[in-house]
Amino acid sequence: MRRADRLFQIIQVLRRSSKPVTADAIAAELETSKRSIYRDIATLMAQRVPIRGEAGIGYVLDGGFDMPPLMLTSDEVEAAVLGAQWVAGRGDPALARAARDLIAKIAATVPERLRPVVLEPAVASAPVWKHEVETLDMARVRAWIHAGRKLRLHYADEQGKESLRVIWPCLVGYRETKRLLVGWCETRDDFRTFRTDRVVEADFLDDRYPGRPAVLRARWYAKIEAECAAWEAAGKPPPPGVS
Numbered sequence: 001m002r003r004a005d006r007l008f009q010i011i012q013v014l015r016r017s018s019k020p021v022t023a024d025a026i027a028a029e030l031e032t033s034k035r036s037i038y039r040d041i042a043t044l045m046a047q048r049v050p051i052r053g054e055a056g057i058g059y060v061l062d063g064g065f066d067m068p069p070l071m072l073t074s075d076e077v078e079a080a081v082l083g084a085q086w087v088a089g090r091g092d093p094a095l096a097r098a099a100r101d102l103i104a105k106i107a108a109t110v111p112e113r114l115r116p117v118v119l120e121p122a123v124a125s126a127p128v129w130k131h132e133v134e135t136l137d138m139a140r141v142r143a144w145i146h147a148g149r150k151l152r153l154h155y156a157d158e159q160g161k162e163s164l165r166v167i168w169p170c171l172v173g174y175r176e177t178k179r180l181l182v183g184w185c186e187t188r189d190d191f192r193t194f195r196t197d198r199v200v201e202a203d204f205l206d207d208r209y210p211g212r213p214a215v216l217r218a219r220w221y222a223k224i225e226a227e228c229a230a231w232e233a234a235g236k237p238p239p240p241g242v243s
Contacts, residue, residue, distance in 0.1 A: 020058025077117045086125040092138030106240040134197040145169045148213050168209035170216040
């Protein structure tokens with residue numbers, strides 16, 4: 001790896017971590033010596049990159065530091081293209097269109113040497129053979145999640161039994177051909193997961209739910225991790241958790 005590329009990667013390693021990162025950890029990830037990392041850190045500090053820390057304790061990158069846009073490696077470009085391909089095939093119409101636009105923008109702005117990675121990628125997501133039909137406006141659902149507002153769902157379960165639920169939506173999840181809406185259900189007084197293709201009708205309420213969506217998501221993740229750990233301890237696969 002060229003030294004200029006290694007300096008860039010050190011910044012990336014520090015940027016993605018919220019805790020101090022040791023020179024040993026950086027050297028292992030970049031497959032170089034700890035001595036080289038110490039020299040590189042000193043060089044970055046001399047160039048006024050806001051890195052704090054010291055040998056044996058670790059280093060952190062202060063907030064507010066930014067680099068020119070789209071300084072991407074070949075692997076990063078390929079990862080972005082693969083992710084955008086997947087979203088273009090499985091996302092709601094607004095997200096799918098945004099994913100196609102993203103690929104076009106990456107192709108137009110990366111250096112010439114990286115353009116074949118975008119236009120002739122060596123990776124691809126599997127095709128989607130069947131899309132589940134849904135009437136729910138997913139772009140609006142995402143906007144309601146960001147705003148922390150409630151939804152009233154007229155929902156039909158797997159047996160076709162219908163119910164009316166008021167939920168605090170916090171996440172849209174994806175399976176191969178299905179979308180799942182995660183939220184706190186006021187009726188069940190617990191988290192529930194709803195298949196979006198089973199939503200008969202939805203009312204987008206002006207009421208905000210208490211707390212921030214990020215906090216609600218964290219509570220849901222903690223609940224899922226605890227349930228999976230319990231099922232794993234019992235030697236059983238976790239249930240799908242679909243309401």
